Amino acid sequence: MRIAVIIQARMGSTRLPGKVLMDLGGRTVLARVLERAKAIPGADVVVCAIPEGPDDDPVAEEAARAGAVVTRGSRDDVLDRYWRAAQAVKADAVMRVTSDCPLIDPKVCGDLIALFQRSGADYACINDPASWPHGLECEIFSFAWLDKAAREAKKPSEREHVSPFIRTHPDARRVNMLGPGPETVRHRWTLDHADDLTFLRALWARLPEGRAAWDWHVAFAIVEADPALAAINAGHDRLEGLNKSLAQDAREGFAR
Numbered sequence: 001m002r003i004a005v006i007i008q009a010r011m012g013s014t015r016l017p018g019k020v021l022m023d024l025g026g027r028t029v030l031a032r033v034l035e036r037a038k039a040i041p042g043a044d045v046v047v048c049a050i051p052e053g054p055d056d057d058p059v060a061e062e063a064a065r066a067g068a069v070v071t072r073g074s075r076d077d078v079l080d081r082y083w084r085a086a087q088a089v090k091a092d093a094v095m096r097v098t099s100d101c102p103l104i105d106p107k108v109c110g111d112l113i114a115l116f117q118r119s120g121a122d123y124a125c126i127n128d129p130a131s132w133p134h135g136l137e138c139e140i141f142s143f144a145w146l147d148k149a150a151r152e153a154k155k156p157s158e159r160e161h162v163s164p165f166i167r168t169h170p171d172a173r174r175v176n177m178l179g180p181g182p183e184t185v186r187h188r189w190t191l192d193h194a195d196d197l198t199f200l201r202a203l204w205a206r207l208p209e210g211r212a213a214w215d216w217h218v219a220f221a222i223v224e225a226d227p228a229l230a231a232i233n234a235g236h237d238r239l240e241g242l243n244k245s246l247a248q249d250a251r252e253g254f255a256r
Contacts, residue, residue: 043110125138
């Protein structure tokens with residue numbers, strides 16, 4: 001089974017434009033994500049799926065410098081962008097990671113790949129229900145189901161967030177990898193707002209250098225020991241982006 005880790009990235013974030021090229025410990029956020037993605041056990045190739053157009057050329061150039069396979073596709077139809085990226089590298093299964101999560105844990109991702117293969121599921125994730133810090137999210141699905149979603153998904157939320165069609169389909173075999181529990185869920189390790197960047201820079205300065213030198217437990221110990229650090233960006237809804245897309249579904253006449 002050929003497994004591709006596909007990371008979506010673009011310049012045009014509505015909440016924090018250009019965030020993937022912002023500095024985090026001397027490298028861009030995107031380079032940090034790709035560095036850790038390349039350390040995922042069981043992954044065969046790391047792809048960065050970027051919108052077409054000159055505005056996103058700097059993102060493509062940075063992804064290539066970081067050693068990722070670069071594919072280009074639709075700006076707004078992220079599902080189709082993933083489908084094209086998976087086709088380009090002949091993937092049998094796709095692990096989805098987003099470029100605003102520089103603390104992704106290669107071991108957590110690798111454990112999810114192993115669970116996906118062992119279980120024979122069509123879809124596997126770590127956040128149904130949420131039981132890990134927000135920012136460790138990863139999910140994996142078969143190319144067969146990605147292909148089905150690309151052909152059949154209609155809702156804006158399904159086209160933007162890639163996996164909702166698969167994870168809610170009654171015929172899809174799903175499995176979730178439970179995390180350590182409620183004490184970790186309250187932590188926010190993703191990049192959507194300026195205060196997220198402030199938090200990540202402060203945390204990163206305390207982390208060991210090297211792509212696989214630390215895992216999520218190291219970051220967790222740091223933020224647990226310093227409540228003021230964890231409070232920097234604690235006021236955001238972890239489902240903010242998805243809820244915005246679901247509202248768009250409703251405006252276009254789709255039932256939840």
